Amino acid sequence: AQSVSQHNHHVILSEAASLELGCNYSYGGTVNLFWYVQYPGQHLQLLLKYFSGDPLVKGIKGFEAEFIKSKFSFNLRKPSVQWSDTAEYFCAVNARTGRRALTFGSGTRLQVQP
């Protein structure tokens, strides 16, 4: 079975601060990795994804994530956050082949103060 852990439940940053949100997964096979963002009252939107290849992936709005296979990690980063980045961030995995349904982490609430 797959599982995803997000260690930071609530992060408060000032604008222009750098962001790193942790994500670790557990699964015996090959996975796809995702970060989704949920702005207040909105649906989930894909920030970035990793299927294979370069472990450093760039997403929308200046976000990037690095897949470290040896650590089963897929941490999300942004060099300089903005107030508009205030949202809930979810790390998710699915099996590369077979079960396509996403397994989500518990989410990290990011609050950016102006």
Add this chain to the structure above:
Amino acid sequence: DTAVSQTPKYLVTQMGNDKSIKCEQNLGHDTMYWYKQDSKKFLKIMFSYNNKELIINETVPNRFSPKSPDKAHLNLHINSLELGDSAVYFCASSHARGVIATEAFFGQGTRLTVV
């Protein structure tokens, strides 16, 4: 053009009632899902349909019954609603490249409140 659309967006109903949530996707995807997001924002898969065939049915009470009339639609019917069913329900869809899974696209969510 909304890729994954679900209706209604808000649903307030009394305990014991039966209600349905509808979902449609215009992405040509072959797999559709229902996820439940609880009050702590935790997201969990409920059902998954591939080409109208049920392939995932997590431990969900049998008061919840999904129905997929075609590949583009996946509805969720809930009988005898209980207070604990209050949550946001998200529909999603995805497509495989061959056997390789890809990302899911989500609808706007339906906030169900049972009173």
